[in-house]
Amino acid sequence: MDDAPTLGLDLDATLIHGALGTVIADLGRDIEVEQGIAGIHDQVIAEGHRLVGEDPALAYDWQATVARICATREAVVPFDIAERLAEVADERTLLLEDATVPVLRTIGARGWRRVVLTNGWRRYQDPALRAVGLTEVIDDVVTADAVGAPKPAAAMFAAARGEHGGGLVHLGDRLDDDVLGAHGAGARAILYCPWAPTAVHGPCDEVGQGALRGFLRDLAQRQSARVHPADPQVRPDAVITTIEDLPALLPAFAEPV
Ligand SMILES: [Mg+2]
Structure with missing residues:
Protein backbone atom coordinates (compact mmCIF):
# COMPACT_ATOMS: atom_id res chain seq x y z
CA MET A 1 0.00 0.00 0.00
CA ALA A 89 -1.49 -4.24 -35.48
CA ASP A 90 1.75 -2.53 -36.53
CA GLU A 91 0.34 -1.18 -39.78
CA ARG A 92 -3.26 -0.56 -38.70
CA THR A 93 -3.11 0.81 -35.12
CA LEU A 94 -3.23 4.59 -35.02
CA LEU A 95 -2.08 6.63 -32.02
CA LEU A 96 -4.54 9.55 -31.93
CA GLU A 97 -1.91 12.12 -30.89
CA ASP A 98 1.87 12.24 -31.40
CA ALA A 99 2.26 13.78 -27.93
CA THR A 100 0.76 10.77 -26.11
CA VAL A 101 3.95 8.88 -25.27
CA PRO A 102 5.95 11.91 -24.03
CA VAL A 103 2.94 13.18 -22.05
CA LEU A 104 2.47 9.82 -20.30
CA ARG A 105 6.20 9.65 -19.60
CA THR A 106 6.02 13.11 -17.93
CA ILE A 107 3.00 12.08 -15.85
CA GLY A 108 4.80 8.92 -14.69
CA ALA A 109 7.85 10.95 -13.70
CA ARG A 110 5.56 13.04 -11.47
CA GLY A 111 4.62 9.96 -9.43
CA TRP A 112 1.39 8.87 -11.12
CA ARG A 113 0.59 5.23 -11.86
CA ARG A 114 -0.69 4.96 -15.43
CA VAL A 115 -3.19 2.14 -15.91
CA VAL A 116 -4.90 1.29 -19.18
CA LEU A 117 -8.53 0.47 -18.38
CA THR A 118 -10.20 -1.07 -21.42
CA ASN A 119 -13.26 -3.16 -22.21
CA GLY A 120 -11.32 -4.83 -25.03
CA TRP A 121 -9.94 -8.25 -24.14
CA ARG A 122 -6.31 -8.59 -23.27
CA ARG A 123 -5.41 -10.72 -26.28
CA TYR A 124 -6.96 -8.14 -28.63
CA GLN A 125 -5.43 -5.07 -26.95
CA ASP A 126 -1.86 -6.20 -26.24
CA PRO A 127 -0.78 -6.09 -29.92
CA ALA A 128 -2.19 -2.55 -30.23
CA LEU A 129 -0.37 -1.32 -27.10
CA ARG A 130 2.91 -2.72 -28.41
CA ALA A 131 2.37 -1.38 -31.94
CA VAL A 132 2.19 2.27 -30.87
CA GLY A 133 4.82 2.16 -28.12
CA LEU A 134 2.42 2.52 -25.17
CA THR A 135 3.71 -0.49 -23.21
CA GLU A 136 6.78 1.46 -22.15
CA VAL A 137 4.78 4.34 -20.62
CA ILE A 138 2.09 2.42 -18.73
CA ASP A 139 2.34 0.59 -15.42
CA ASP A 140 -0.58 -1.83 -15.70
CA VAL A 141 -3.38 -2.97 -18.01
CA VAL A 142 -6.87 -3.84 -16.75
CA THR A 143 -9.14 -5.58 -19.27
CA ALA A 144 -12.78 -6.68 -19.10
CA ASP A 145 -11.94 -10.37 -19.53
CA ALA A 146 -9.57 -10.29 -16.54
CA VAL A 147 -12.11 -8.54 -14.29
CA GLY A 148 -15.18 -10.44 -15.54
CA ALA A 149 -17.31 -7.34 -16.18
CA PRO A 150 -16.63 -4.39 -18.52
CA LYS A 151 -16.84 -0.68 -17.66
CA PRO A 152 -18.98 0.93 -16.32
CA ALA A 153 -18.69 -1.85 -13.67
CA ALA A 154 -17.06 -0.53 -10.49
CA ALA A 155 -14.88 -3.67 -10.36
CA MET A 156 -12.89 -2.37 -13.34
CA PHE A 157 -12.00 0.85 -11.52
CA ALA A 158 -11.25 -1.01 -8.27
CA ALA A 159 -8.83 -3.21 -10.22
CA ALA A 160 -7.10 -0.10 -11.61
CA ARG A 161 -6.65 1.35 -8.15
CA GLY A 162 -5.44 -1.92 -6.65
CA GLU A 163 -3.87 -1.47 -3.22
CA HIS A 164 -2.77 2.11 -3.84
CA GLY A 165 -4.25 4.81 -1.64
CA GLY A 166 -3.94 7.95 -3.77
CA GLY A 167 -6.60 9.53 -5.94
CA LEU A 168 -8.05 7.73 -8.96
CA VAL A 169 -8.94 9.79 -12.00
CA HIS A 170 -10.00 8.19 -15.26
CA LEU A 171 -9.57 9.64 -18.77
CA GLY A 172 -12.00 8.39 -21.39
CA ASP A 173 -14.22 9.37 -24.31
CA ARG A 174 -17.56 7.79 -23.35
CA LEU A 175 -20.17 9.24 -21.00
CA ASP A 176 -21.44 5.80 -19.97
CA ASP A 177 -18.42 3.49 -19.68
CA ASP A 178 -15.90 6.14 -18.68
CA VAL A 179 -17.56 9.10 -16.89
CA LEU A 180 -20.54 7.34 -15.29
CA GLY A 181 -18.37 4.30 -14.54
CA ALA A 182 -15.66 6.33 -12.80
CA HIS A 183 -18.15 8.30 -10.70
CA GLY A 184 -20.05 5.13 -9.74
CA ALA A 185 -16.78 3.70 -8.44
CA GLY A 186 -15.89 6.76 -6.34
CA ALA A 187 -13.29 7.99 -8.84
CA ARG A 188 -13.16 11.20 -10.84
CA ALA A 189 -13.50 11.52 -14.58
CA ILE A 190 -11.83 13.58 -17.29
CA LEU A 191 -13.64 13.48 -20.62
CA TYR A 192 -11.56 13.38 -23.82
CA CYS A 193 -13.44 14.99 -26.69
CA PRO A 194 -11.37 16.55 -29.53
CA TRP A 195 -14.36 18.49 -30.89
CA ALA A 196 -15.67 19.86 -27.58
CA PRO A 197 -16.49 23.58 -27.90
CA THR A 198 -14.09 26.05 -26.25
CA ALA A 199 -16.84 27.08 -23.83
CA VAL A 200 -16.58 23.72 -21.99
CA HIS A 201 -12.78 23.18 -21.94
CA GLY A 202 -11.12 22.62 -18.56
CA PRO A 203 -12.49 21.94 -15.05
CA CYS A 204 -16.29 21.68 -15.26
CA ASP A 205 -16.83 23.82 -12.14
CA GLU A 206 -15.25 26.73 -13.99
CA VAL A 207 -17.24 26.69 -17.25
CA GLY A 208 -20.71 27.95 -18.16
CA GLN A 209 -23.17 25.35 -16.88
CA GLY A 210 -25.70 25.99 -19.66
CA ALA A 211 -23.08 25.34 -22.35
CA LEU A 212 -21.92 22.23 -20.49
CA ARG A 213 -25.45 20.83 -20.26
CA GLY A 214 -26.01 21.37 -23.98
CA PHE A 215 -22.69 19.75 -24.84
CA LEU A 216 -23.37 16.69 -22.68
CA ARG A 217 -26.84 16.27 -24.18
CA ASP A 218 -25.38 16.42 -27.70
CA LEU A 219 -22.55 14.02 -26.86
CA ALA A 220 -24.88 11.50 -25.20
CA GLN A 221 -26.99 11.47 -28.35
CA ARG A 222 -23.99 11.06 -30.69
CA GLN A 223 -22.65 8.18 -28.61
CA SER A 224 -26.06 6.54 -28.11
CA ALA A 225 -24.79 6.50 -24.54
CA ARG A 226 -26.69 4.47 -21.94
CA VAL A 227 -27.12 7.50 -19.65
CA HIS A 228 -29.51 10.30 -18.76
CA PRO A 229 -27.41 13.36 -19.72
CA ALA A 230 -28.88 15.39 -16.85
CA ASP A 231 -27.70 12.80 -14.28
CA PRO A 232 -25.06 14.58 -12.12
CA GLN A 233 -22.94 11.40 -12.29
CA VAL A 234 -22.60 11.90 -16.07
CA ARG A 235 -21.06 15.37 -15.66
CA PRO A 236 -17.27 14.97 -15.96
CA ASP A 237 -14.87 16.74 -13.61
CA ALA A 238 -13.01 18.22 -16.57
CA VAL A 239 -13.09 18.19 -20.37
CA ILE A 240 -9.98 18.12 -22.56
CA THR A 241 -9.61 18.23 -26.35
CA THR A 242 -5.95 17.15 -26.43
CA ILE A 243 -3.82 14.91 -24.23
CA GLU A 244 -1.38 17.81 -23.94
CA ASP A 245 -3.84 19.48 -21.53
CA LEU A 246 -3.72 16.53 -19.13
CA PRO A 247 -0.53 17.16 -17.05
CA ALA A 248 -1.64 20.61 -15.88
CA LEU A 249 -5.01 19.25 -14.69
CA LEU A 250 -3.79 16.22 -12.76
CA PRO A 251 -2.48 17.82 -9.53
CA ALA A 252 -6.09 18.69 -8.61
CA PHE A 253 -6.95 14.97 -8.66
CA ALA A 254 -3.98 13.50 -6.77
CA GLU A 255 -5.83 13.09 -3.45
CA PRO A 256 -8.62 10.54 -2.90
CA VAL A 257 -12.22 11.82 -3.09
MG1 LIG B 1 -13.17 4.61 -25.69
Missing part, protein backbone atom coordinates in the same frame (compact mmCIF):
# COMPACT_ATOMS: atom_id res chain seq x y z
CA ASP A 2 1.31 3.44 -0.94
CA ASP A 3 -0.26 6.82 -1.65
CA ALA A 4 0.55 6.92 -5.35
CA PRO A 5 -2.30 8.45 -7.36
CA THR A 6 -3.63 6.45 -10.33
CA LEU A 7 -4.53 7.70 -13.80
CA GLY A 8 -6.92 5.32 -15.58
CA LEU A 9 -6.67 5.49 -19.36
CA ASP A 10 -9.34 4.30 -21.73
CA LEU A 11 -7.78 2.98 -24.93
CA ASP A 12 -10.09 3.09 -27.99
CA ALA A 13 -11.03 6.61 -29.13
CA THR A 14 -9.05 8.08 -26.22
CA LEU A 15 -5.45 7.03 -26.93
CA ILE A 16 -5.71 4.95 -30.12
CA HIS A 17 -7.83 3.87 -33.04
CA GLY A 18 -7.42 0.09 -33.03
CA ALA A 19 -7.54 -2.45 -35.86
CA LEU A 20 -10.38 -4.65 -34.57
CA GLY A 21 -13.04 -3.07 -36.80
CA THR A 22 -11.01 -3.64 -39.95
CA VAL A 23 -10.23 -7.24 -38.93
CA ILE A 24 -13.94 -8.02 -38.50
CA ALA A 25 -14.58 -6.37 -41.88
CA ASP A 26 -11.85 -8.59 -43.42
CA LEU A 27 -13.49 -11.63 -41.87
CA GLY A 28 -16.89 -10.79 -43.37
CA ARG A 29 -15.33 -10.15 -46.78
CA ASP A 30 -13.36 -13.44 -46.71
CA ILE A 31 -16.55 -15.38 -45.94
CA GLU A 32 -18.45 -13.61 -48.72
CA VAL A 33 -15.71 -14.16 -51.33
CA GLU A 34 -14.69 -17.70 -50.38
CA GLN A 35 -17.99 -19.15 -49.15
CA GLY A 36 -20.57 -17.00 -50.94
CA ILE A 37 -22.31 -15.99 -47.69
CA ALA A 38 -23.01 -12.24 -47.41
CA GLY A 39 -23.86 -9.99 -44.44
CA ILE A 40 -21.81 -11.69 -41.70
CA HIS A 41 -19.95 -8.46 -40.82
CA ASP A 42 -23.13 -6.47 -40.24
CA GLN A 43 -24.62 -9.30 -38.17
CA VAL A 44 -21.52 -9.53 -35.96
CA ILE A 45 -21.46 -5.77 -35.31
CA ALA A 46 -25.20 -5.68 -34.56
CA GLU A 47 -24.85 -8.63 -32.17
CA GLY A 48 -21.94 -6.91 -30.38
CA HIS A 49 -24.06 -3.78 -29.88
CA ARG A 50 -27.03 -5.83 -28.66
CA LEU A 51 -24.86 -7.64 -26.11
CA VAL A 52 -23.46 -4.39 -24.64
CA GLY A 53 -27.01 -3.67 -23.44
CA GLU A 54 -28.07 -7.23 -22.56
CA ASP A 55 -25.05 -9.26 -21.48
CA PRO A 56 -22.01 -6.96 -21.34
CA ALA A 57 -19.60 -9.66 -20.11
CA LEU A 58 -20.05 -11.39 -23.49
CA ALA A 59 -20.10 -8.27 -25.67
CA TYR A 60 -16.33 -8.00 -26.11
CA ASP A 61 -15.72 -11.70 -26.83
CA TRP A 62 -15.66 -11.13 -30.58
CA GLN A 63 -14.39 -14.59 -31.50
CA ALA A 64 -17.35 -16.21 -29.72
CA THR A 65 -19.79 -13.79 -31.38
CA VAL A 66 -18.30 -14.57 -34.79
CA ALA A 67 -18.51 -18.32 -34.09
CA ARG A 68 -22.20 -18.07 -33.10
CA ILE A 69 -23.20 -15.97 -36.12
CA CYS A 70 -21.22 -18.21 -38.49
CA ALA A 71 -22.93 -21.31 -37.04
CA THR A 72 -26.39 -19.85 -37.70
CA ARG A 73 -25.40 -19.03 -41.30
CA GLU A 74 -23.58 -22.35 -41.87
CA ALA A 75 -20.34 -20.45 -42.57
CA VAL A 76 -16.83 -21.57 -41.59
CA VAL A 77 -14.89 -19.11 -39.38
CA PRO A 78 -11.92 -18.21 -41.62
CA PHE A 79 -9.36 -17.12 -39.03
CA ASP A 80 -8.68 -16.38 -35.37
CA ILE A 81 -9.27 -12.67 -34.61
CA ALA A 82 -6.46 -12.35 -32.03
CA GLU A 83 -3.92 -13.98 -34.37
CA ARG A 84 -4.92 -11.69 -37.24
CA LEU A 85 -4.79 -8.62 -34.96
CA ALA A 86 -1.25 -9.53 -33.92
CA GLU A 87 -0.29 -9.68 -37.61
CA VAL A 88 -1.80 -6.34 -38.66
Whole structure:
Protein backbone atom coordinates (compact mmCIF):
# COMPACT_ATOMS: atom_id res chain seq x y z
CA MET A 1 0.00 0.00 0.00
CA ASP A 2 1.31 3.44 -0.94
CA ASP A 3 -0.26 6.82 -1.65
CA ALA A 4 0.55 6.92 -5.35
CA PRO A 5 -2.30 8.45 -7.36
CA THR A 6 -3.63 6.45 -10.33
CA LEU A 7 -4.53 7.70 -13.80
CA GLY A 8 -6.92 5.32 -15.58
CA LEU A 9 -6.67 5.49 -19.36
CA ASP A 10 -9.34 4.30 -21.73
CA LEU A 11 -7.78 2.98 -24.93
CA ASP A 12 -10.09 3.09 -27.99
CA ALA A 13 -11.03 6.61 -29.13
CA THR A 14 -9.05 8.08 -26.22
CA LEU A 15 -5.45 7.03 -26.93
CA ILE A 16 -5.71 4.95 -30.12
CA HIS A 17 -7.83 3.87 -33.04
CA GLY A 18 -7.42 0.09 -33.03
CA ALA A 19 -7.54 -2.45 -35.86
CA LEU A 20 -10.38 -4.65 -34.57
CA GLY A 21 -13.04 -3.07 -36.80
CA THR A 22 -11.01 -3.64 -39.95
CA VAL A 23 -10.23 -7.24 -38.93
CA ILE A 24 -13.94 -8.02 -38.50
CA ALA A 25 -14.58 -6.37 -41.88
CA ASP A 26 -11.85 -8.59 -43.42
CA LEU A 27 -13.49 -11.63 -41.87
CA GLY A 28 -16.89 -10.79 -43.37
CA ARG A 29 -15.33 -10.15 -46.78
CA ASP A 30 -13.36 -13.44 -46.71
CA ILE A 31 -16.55 -15.38 -45.94
CA GLU A 32 -18.45 -13.61 -48.72
CA VAL A 33 -15.71 -14.16 -51.33
CA GLU A 34 -14.69 -17.70 -50.38
CA GLN A 35 -17.99 -19.15 -49.15
CA GLY A 36 -20.57 -17.00 -50.94
CA ILE A 37 -22.31 -15.99 -47.69
CA ALA A 38 -23.01 -12.24 -47.41
CA GLY A 39 -23.86 -9.99 -44.44
CA ILE A 40 -21.81 -11.69 -41.70
CA HIS A 41 -19.95 -8.46 -40.82
CA ASP A 42 -23.13 -6.47 -40.24
CA GLN A 43 -24.62 -9.30 -38.17
CA VAL A 44 -21.52 -9.53 -35.96
CA ILE A 45 -21.46 -5.77 -35.31
CA ALA A 46 -25.20 -5.68 -34.56
CA GLU A 47 -24.85 -8.63 -32.17
CA GLY A 48 -21.94 -6.91 -30.38
CA HIS A 49 -24.06 -3.78 -29.88
CA ARG A 50 -27.03 -5.83 -28.66
CA LEU A 51 -24.86 -7.64 -26.11
CA VAL A 52 -23.46 -4.39 -24.64
CA GLY A 53 -27.01 -3.67 -23.44
CA GLU A 54 -28.07 -7.23 -22.56
CA ASP A 55 -25.05 -9.26 -21.48
CA PRO A 56 -22.01 -6.96 -21.34
CA ALA A 57 -19.60 -9.66 -20.11
CA LEU A 58 -20.05 -11.39 -23.49
CA ALA A 59 -20.10 -8.27 -25.67
CA TYR A 60 -16.33 -8.00 -26.11
CA ASP A 61 -15.72 -11.70 -26.83
CA TRP A 62 -15.66 -11.13 -30.58
CA GLN A 63 -14.39 -14.59 -31.50
CA ALA A 64 -17.35 -16.21 -29.72
CA THR A 65 -19.79 -13.79 -31.38
CA VAL A 66 -18.30 -14.57 -34.79
CA ALA A 67 -18.51 -18.32 -34.09
CA ARG A 68 -22.20 -18.07 -33.10
CA ILE A 69 -23.20 -15.97 -36.12
CA CYS A 70 -21.22 -18.21 -38.49
CA ALA A 71 -22.93 -21.31 -37.04
CA THR A 72 -26.39 -19.85 -37.70
CA ARG A 73 -25.40 -19.03 -41.30
CA GLU A 74 -23.58 -22.35 -41.87
CA ALA A 75 -20.34 -20.45 -42.57
CA VAL A 76 -16.83 -21.57 -41.59
CA VAL A 77 -14.89 -19.11 -39.38
CA PRO A 78 -11.92 -18.21 -41.62
CA PHE A 79 -9.36 -17.12 -39.03
CA ASP A 80 -8.68 -16.38 -35.37
CA ILE A 81 -9.27 -12.67 -34.61
CA ALA A 82 -6.46 -12.35 -32.03
CA GLU A 83 -3.92 -13.98 -34.37
CA ARG A 84 -4.92 -11.69 -37.24
CA LEU A 85 -4.79 -8.62 -34.96
CA ALA A 86 -1.25 -9.53 -33.92
CA GLU A 87 -0.29 -9.68 -37.61
CA VAL A 88 -1.80 -6.34 -38.66
CA ALA A 89 -1.49 -4.24 -35.48
CA ASP A 90 1.75 -2.53 -36.53
CA GLU A 91 0.34 -1.18 -39.78
CA ARG A 92 -3.26 -0.56 -38.70
CA THR A 93 -3.11 0.81 -35.12
CA LEU A 94 -3.23 4.59 -35.02
CA LEU A 95 -2.08 6.63 -32.02
CA LEU A 96 -4.54 9.55 -31.93
CA GLU A 97 -1.91 12.12 -30.89
CA ASP A 98 1.87 12.24 -31.40
CA ALA A 99 2.26 13.78 -27.93
CA THR A 100 0.76 10.77 -26.11
CA VAL A 101 3.95 8.88 -25.27
CA PRO A 102 5.95 11.91 -24.03
CA VAL A 103 2.94 13.18 -22.05
CA LEU A 104 2.47 9.82 -20.30
CA ARG A 105 6.20 9.65 -19.60
CA THR A 106 6.02 13.11 -17.93
CA ILE A 107 3.00 12.08 -15.85
CA GLY A 108 4.80 8.92 -14.69
CA ALA A 109 7.85 10.95 -13.70
CA ARG A 110 5.56 13.04 -11.47
CA GLY A 111 4.62 9.96 -9.43
CA TRP A 112 1.39 8.87 -11.12
CA ARG A 113 0.59 5.23 -11.86
CA ARG A 114 -0.69 4.96 -15.43
CA VAL A 115 -3.19 2.14 -15.91
CA VAL A 116 -4.90 1.29 -19.18
CA LEU A 117 -8.53 0.47 -18.38
CA THR A 118 -10.20 -1.07 -21.42
CA ASN A 119 -13.26 -3.16 -22.21
CA GLY A 120 -11.32 -4.83 -25.03
CA TRP A 121 -9.94 -8.25 -24.14
CA ARG A 122 -6.31 -8.59 -23.27
CA ARG A 123 -5.41 -10.72 -26.28
CA TYR A 124 -6.96 -8.14 -28.63
CA GLN A 125 -5.43 -5.07 -26.95
CA ASP A 126 -1.86 -6.20 -26.24
CA PRO A 127 -0.78 -6.09 -29.92
CA ALA A 128 -2.19 -2.55 -30.23
CA LEU A 129 -0.37 -1.32 -27.10
CA ARG A 130 2.91 -2.72 -28.41
CA ALA A 131 2.37 -1.38 -31.94
CA VAL A 132 2.19 2.27 -30.87
CA GLY A 133 4.82 2.16 -28.12
CA LEU A 134 2.42 2.52 -25.17
CA THR A 135 3.71 -0.49 -23.21
CA GLU A 136 6.78 1.46 -22.15
CA VAL A 137 4.78 4.34 -20.62
CA ILE A 138 2.09 2.42 -18.73
CA ASP A 139 2.34 0.59 -15.42
CA ASP A 140 -0.58 -1.83 -15.70
CA VAL A 141 -3.38 -2.97 -18.01
CA VAL A 142 -6.87 -3.84 -16.75
CA THR A 143 -9.14 -5.58 -19.27
CA ALA A 144 -12.78 -6.68 -19.10
CA ASP A 145 -11.94 -10.37 -19.53
CA ALA A 146 -9.57 -10.29 -16.54
CA VAL A 147 -12.11 -8.54 -14.29
CA GLY A 148 -15.18 -10.44 -15.54
CA ALA A 149 -17.31 -7.34 -16.18
CA PRO A 150 -16.63 -4.39 -18.52
CA LYS A 151 -16.84 -0.68 -17.66
CA PRO A 152 -18.98 0.93 -16.32
CA ALA A 153 -18.69 -1.85 -13.67
CA ALA A 154 -17.06 -0.53 -10.49
CA ALA A 155 -14.88 -3.67 -10.36
CA MET A 156 -12.89 -2.37 -13.34
CA PHE A 157 -12.00 0.85 -11.52
CA ALA A 158 -11.25 -1.01 -8.27
CA ALA A 159 -8.83 -3.21 -10.22
CA ALA A 160 -7.10 -0.10 -11.61
CA ARG A 161 -6.65 1.35 -8.15
CA GLY A 162 -5.44 -1.92 -6.65
CA GLU A 163 -3.87 -1.47 -3.22
CA HIS A 164 -2.77 2.11 -3.84
CA GLY A 165 -4.25 4.81 -1.64
CA GLY A 166 -3.94 7.95 -3.77
CA GLY A 167 -6.60 9.53 -5.94
CA LEU A 168 -8.05 7.73 -8.96
CA VAL A 169 -8.94 9.79 -12.00
CA HIS A 170 -10.00 8.19 -15.26
CA LEU A 171 -9.57 9.64 -18.77
CA GLY A 172 -12.00 8.39 -21.39
CA ASP A 173 -14.22 9.37 -24.31
CA ARG A 174 -17.56 7.79 -23.35
CA LEU A 175 -20.17 9.24 -21.00
CA ASP A 176 -21.44 5.80 -19.97
CA ASP A 177 -18.42 3.49 -19.68
CA ASP A 178 -15.90 6.14 -18.68
CA VAL A 179 -17.56 9.10 -16.89
CA LEU A 180 -20.54 7.34 -15.29
CA GLY A 181 -18.37 4.30 -14.54
CA ALA A 182 -15.66 6.33 -12.80
CA HIS A 183 -18.15 8.30 -10.70
CA GLY A 184 -20.05 5.13 -9.74
CA ALA A 185 -16.78 3.70 -8.44
CA GLY A 186 -15.89 6.76 -6.34
CA ALA A 187 -13.29 7.99 -8.84
CA ARG A 188 -13.16 11.20 -10.84
CA ALA A 189 -13.50 11.52 -14.58
CA ILE A 190 -11.83 13.58 -17.29
CA LEU A 191 -13.64 13.48 -20.62
CA TYR A 192 -11.56 13.38 -23.82
CA CYS A 193 -13.44 14.99 -26.69
CA PRO A 194 -11.37 16.55 -29.53
CA TRP A 195 -14.36 18.49 -30.89
CA ALA A 196 -15.67 19.86 -27.58
CA PRO A 197 -16.49 23.58 -27.90
CA THR A 198 -14.09 26.05 -26.25
CA ALA A 199 -16.84 27.08 -23.83
CA VAL A 200 -16.58 23.72 -21.99
CA HIS A 201 -12.78 23.18 -21.94
CA GLY A 202 -11.12 22.62 -18.56
CA PRO A 203 -12.49 21.94 -15.05
CA CYS A 204 -16.29 21.68 -15.26
CA ASP A 205 -16.83 23.82 -12.14
CA GLU A 206 -15.25 26.73 -13.99
CA VAL A 207 -17.24 26.69 -17.25
CA GLY A 208 -20.71 27.95 -18.16
CA GLN A 209 -23.17 25.35 -16.88
CA GLY A 210 -25.70 25.99 -19.66
CA ALA A 211 -23.08 25.34 -22.35
CA LEU A 212 -21.92 22.23 -20.49
CA ARG A 213 -25.45 20.83 -20.26
CA GLY A 214 -26.01 21.37 -23.98
CA PHE A 215 -22.69 19.75 -24.84
CA LEU A 216 -23.37 16.69 -22.68
CA ARG A 217 -26.84 16.27 -24.18
CA ASP A 218 -25.38 16.42 -27.70
CA LEU A 219 -22.55 14.02 -26.86
CA ALA A 220 -24.88 11.50 -25.20
CA GLN A 221 -26.99 11.47 -28.35
CA ARG A 222 -23.99 11.06 -30.69
CA GLN A 223 -22.65 8.18 -28.61
CA SER A 224 -26.06 6.54 -28.11
CA ALA A 225 -24.79 6.50 -24.54
CA ARG A 226 -26.69 4.47 -21.94
CA VAL A 227 -27.12 7.50 -19.65
CA HIS A 228 -29.51 10.30 -18.76
CA PRO A 229 -27.41 13.36 -19.72
CA ALA A 230 -28.88 15.39 -16.85
CA ASP A 231 -27.70 12.80 -14.28
CA PRO A 232 -25.06 14.58 -12.12
CA GLN A 233 -22.94 11.40 -12.29
CA VAL A 234 -22.60 11.90 -16.07
CA ARG A 235 -21.06 15.37 -15.66
CA PRO A 236 -17.27 14.97 -15.96
CA ASP A 237 -14.87 16.74 -13.61
CA ALA A 238 -13.01 18.22 -16.57
CA VAL A 239 -13.09 18.19 -20.37
CA ILE A 240 -9.98 18.12 -22.56
CA THR A 241 -9.61 18.23 -26.35
CA THR A 242 -5.95 17.15 -26.43
CA ILE A 243 -3.82 14.91 -24.23
CA GLU A 244 -1.38 17.81 -23.94
CA ASP A 245 -3.84 19.48 -21.53
CA LEU A 246 -3.72 16.53 -19.13
CA PRO A 247 -0.53 17.16 -17.05
CA ALA A 248 -1.64 20.61 -15.88
CA LEU A 249 -5.01 19.25 -14.69
CA LEU A 250 -3.79 16.22 -12.76
CA PRO A 251 -2.48 17.82 -9.53
CA ALA A 252 -6.09 18.69 -8.61
CA PHE A 253 -6.95 14.97 -8.66
CA ALA A 254 -3.98 13.50 -6.77
CA GLU A 255 -5.83 13.09 -3.45
CA PRO A 256 -8.62 10.54 -2.90
CA VAL A 257 -12.22 11.82 -3.09
MG1 LIG B 1 -13.17 4.61 -25.69
